[in-house]
Amino acid sequence: MADPLHQFKIEKIIDLPDVTLPGLGQVDLAITNSHVAMTVAFAAIVLFLTAVTSKAQIVPGRLQVVGEGVFGLIDNLTDSIIGHEGRKLFPFVFTIFTLILGMNFLGLMLAFTATSQIAVTATFGVLTIGLVLIIGFAKHGLGFFKLFVPSGVPWVLLPVIVLIEFASFLLRPVTLTLRLFGNMMGGHVALKVFAGFVAAAVIGQIGLLGIPVGILSIGMVTALTALEFLVAFLQAFVFAVLTCIYLNDVVNLGHGH
Amino acid sequence: MDAAAAKLIGAGLATLGMIGAGIGVGNIFGSFLTGALRNPSAAASQIGNLFVGAALAEALGILAFVLGILIYSA
Numbered sequence: 001m002a003d004p005l006h007q008f009k010i011e012k013i014i015d016l017p018d019v020t021l022p023g024l025g026q027v028d029l030a031i032t033n034s035h036v037a038m039t040v041a042f043a044a045i046v047l048f049l050t051a052v053t054s055k056a057q058i059v060p061g062r063l064q065v066v067g068e069g070v071f072g073l074i075d076n077l078t079d080s081i082i083g084h085e086g087r088k089l090f091p092f093v094f095t096i097f098t099l100i101l102g103m104n105f106l107g108l109m110l111a112f113t114a115t116s117q118i119a120v121t122a123t124f125g126v127l128t129i130g131l132v133l134i135i136g137f138a139k140h141g142l143g144f145f146k147l148f149v150p151s152g153v154p155w156v157l158l159p160v161i162v163l164i165e166f167a168s169f170l171l172r173p174v175t176l177t178l179r180l181f182g183n184m185m186g187g188h189v190a191l192k193v194f195a196g197f198v199a200a201a202v203i204g205q206i207g208l209l210g211i212p213v214g215i216l217s218i219g220m221v222t223a224l225t226a227l228e229f230l231v232a233f234l235q236a237f238v239f240a241v242l243t244c245i246y247l248n249d250v251v252n253l254g255h256g257h
Numbered sequence: 258m259d260a261a262a263a264k265l266i267g268a269g270l271a272t273l274g275m276i277g278a279g280i281g282v283g284n285i286f287g288s289f290l291t292g293a294l295r296n297p298s299a300a301a302s303q304i305g306n307l308f309v310g311a312a313l314a315e316a317l318g319i320l321a322f323v324l325g326i327l328i329y330s331a
Contacts, residue, residue, distance in 0.1 A: 005330065080305075175316040182319030185326070238312040241305060 004192035008116055008185065010034050037114040041102035049098075070098065074240060081244040085251050092131060093247075096124060097240040104184060104232035108225065115235075116184040118177065125177035128243050136250035147253060172246060176239065183235050187228045194220045264328060272325035278318020285310045 013036060016029040052067030060068060074094045078086030100115060107113025114120050136144040148165040149158070194217045200206055201214030289307050293300035 077305075175313075175320075178319050178323055179312060179316040182322050183315075186319070186322055234308065238308055241309050242312065245309070 004189045004196060007111070007113075007188060007192060010117070033112045034114050034117055034120070037106060037110060037112045038103065038120070040110070041099065041106050041114065044106065045098050045102045073237075077240060077244055081241070082248045082251055086244070089244075089247055089251070093240050093243055096128070096243060097236055100124065100180065100239055101233065101236035104236055105229070107184065107188070108228055108232060113184050113188055115180055116188055118181045121181040122173075122177045124180070124239070125173040128176060128246065129173040132246050132250050135247065136253070139250065140253055143253070144250065147249060176242060180235050180239060183231055187224070187231055191221060191224050191228065194224060264331070268325045268329035271328055272322055274321025274324070275318040278315050278321070281314035281317070282311050285314060 010032045012030040012032055014031040016031065018026050018028055021027050049067060052064055055061075056064060071094070074097055075090060078090045078093055082089060103114040103120075107115060133144075136147065140146070148162050148169065150161060150165065153161050197217035198214055198221065201210030201217065204210060206213060285307065289300075289303065292303075
């Protein structure tokens with residue numbers, strides 16, 4: 001059977017010469033399939049949003065309804081979780097959401113899923129937590145550390161609680177990264193495993209048993225593909241929700257908690 | 258035991274952590290349905306919480322899955 005992990009292999013499409021950057025050393029600039037998948041997702045999103053907004057009408061057409069729906073979904077999210085200040089952070093959340101959604105969906109249609117690379121999802125995780133830290137320190141200065149001291153905790157428990165809060169804060173980028181990566185990778189591995197069963201049945205590798213196995217497996221692939229479309233949307237949505245929650249922690253630090 | 262065989266068994270054992278995630282996610286959606294059927298008018302407002310809870314519970318199972326993949330491909 002074909003290796004279900006082969007699809008995650010990075011391959012160079014156009015090899016460009018290496019450059020040496022100060023502080024980073026040798027950097028490989030080759031255009032890889034991961035690079036292409038991200039660029040296609042980016043171009044698709046820009047084209048989609050341009051098409052949506054180019055002929056905007058008061059009574060929206062079909063395409064405009066979809067665009068406004070995505071826009072409204074995230075606007076509603078930032079508004080309900082972060083509150084009044086959420087409008088300022090809307091562009092960041094919307095960018096992250098649409099880019100992840102685009103890469104997830106294109107991964108189901110093209111050969112390569114950029115979000116199944118831990119380097120890509122880790123960049124999103126670090127970006128989010130970086131913004132949380134920047135806003136926290138810019139807005140509250142050293143008062144940012146109040147984030148780790150919940151109010152109303154008995155002083156006996158305080159050292160333990162602070163430690164736990166601090167550890168859970170450090171784990172946030174890790175779980176953000178691994179949730180997206182694991183969901184996309186796990187889904188695609190499962191798809192490829194069942195597709196491998198179909199292929200093995202078709203080439204007659206398992207004899208007459210191939211008839212029931214092939215039929216069951218191709219039904220499973222169809223159902224899993226539908227499920228993967230749901231997961232692709234859900235993971236992008238969950239990433240956006242968690243980004244909002246983490247940003248809310250520092251934007252509204254000290255009140256409402 | 259052969260080291261390669263032990264590695265494969267270890268990878269399989271590591272993914273057993275996903276049992277917990279399965280229980281957790283099932284529990285969240287089951288509880289949501291129980292509550293939603295008792296008071297359907299309040300259900301729509303809790304969809305966001307539902308998915309965040311499911312995502313948080315699932316993340317821990319994903320950790321186990323990633324660990325399994327890491328051991329498998331190490």
